[in-house]
Amino acid sequence: MINRFFFLLFVSIVSCISIQAQGLLSEKANFSRQDTLRGSITPERQWWDLTYYHLDIKVDIDNKFISGKNTIQYKVLENQTVMQIDLQSPMKLLKAIQSGEELQIKHDGNAHFITLIDNQDIGEIKILDVYYEGHPKEAIKAPWDGGISWKKDNNENPFVASSCQGLGASVWWPCKDHMYDEVDSMTISVNVPKNLTNVSNGRLRRIDQYGDTKTYTWFVKNPINNYGVNINIGDFANFSETYDGLGGKLDLNYYVLKDNLEKAKAHFRQVPMMIESFEHWFGQYPFYADSFKLVEAPYLGMEHQSSITYGNGYKNGYLGNDLSGTGWGLKFDFIIVHEAGHEWFANNITNKDIADMWIHESFTAYSESLFLDYHYGKQAASEYIIGTRKNILNDRPLIGLYNVNHEGSSDMYYKGANMLHTLRQLIKDDNKWRKILRGLNITFYHKTVTTQQIEDYLSKETGMDLTAFFNQYLRDIRIPTLEYSIRQKTLKYKWTNIVDKFNMPIIIEIGDKKQWLHPKSEWQTYTIPSSKMLLNIDPNFYINSKKIIQ
8 A cells, every 4th residue: 555645745746747848738618819829820820931040139137037039031932911920928029120121010919910011022031030028927837837937046046947838939039939830940149147158959159248248159950849949047067978879979968057067977877878779769869960968957857959958856767756656767867768758759750730749748758668678678668658557547638629729638648658559569560660660750850740640650651550549549538448258168358438440459368378359349259268267468558458247
């Protein structure tokens, strides 16, 4: 029997992890015009394609104030003259300038519609400067509610960081805040007090001193999603190493609070282990040109592209706890493995609509077990992922509602991971499964995708029609249940709690013999040597079972 204190602690932790890095996982009954403007590809968004940003800002830490501009370069796809730029209140979009002319802005909540004067000729590359300022939303419990964390370290130095998944990057900077269009490259210039360092995405280009301040300029060469852009300001120490990976020499850089330097040097030895295991399973790290950074943050952590934030206290597990309850979760630092796994699923392969966020979280939650598989073996991986099933709620489908910035259930983590683990069993060939996972990251390299694209790819590469399989696990909250009876040397069995045409085979063990069964929604029979034999269902399949008396 579990100790009540630890039980309550575990429940609290599970409640947190079920929305790790998420801002909008709670159900919402009604949607507003603002939800549609935020969540859909509006006419004022679709006519132009992002090519480059230069975010150039000053962070006034004492006043919790950000000011500056974003230079937006874009390619004209259609002859239109009204552009939507997103910036959330209480931030203020001050002005927009193109070709030296200040433009008219119509403000509609968090969406701002700029009327352009220049001809917008198809195929032309244009530039727009938008100026802004304000007190961005303060993150009270980052990363779950999102915004800017204005904290201090143990030496009373400022310790500031952004986190905005779900809530949106427009909570602190003006942008085209929709997942479907990733900017091709980006420069990030951040002015901070000269005794502090700002770490952002990509590689550090230069440091310029202006009086008692310094501006750190970072360049991101690869496409990046908006919520992956970050600032991290603190009294950091920096150390680095080089990993000899599939793409050549990969620079690994670490920025940590100075008091934690020695601790970090020891604990972050897990990073090369993580890279090695994920390059094995998923293929080449997607951002060699931008390096890999792990940056200490004043909150638990987030998957900011090439600039992963870390706040797990230099402990294995999730804040020192094993979410699987098997012991295997204490073999690795959850934040290092999970958040870095997002470099492949979220930052390389990115969902177009936030309703398909399961693509990010299911594959990444599954990556935790693959890390164990690589370093500790297949049995460890299976035990871990099966152990995480206790965190599944089956409250809502994994896919949210489209075009209103609505995510699916928090089950996108461990129900999604167990769905993928089940699919691995159906393939019956781990080398083929590994090839499929690698193929995903090649086929959709630096792309935004839909659920249908992922489903179609997996159906094609597995050689199986997975339509009903995905309908069951992504769009339905019922767990497939195998009903069975054993009588007079006959095993009778069928599926219940299933969607139409669900006919997934499973492995059973009866006596000392393993056997594939092919249940349907109607009763099937199988002859066995004795009616006294026990039936065991392979636990690697995420299903329920129910023995009935006939």
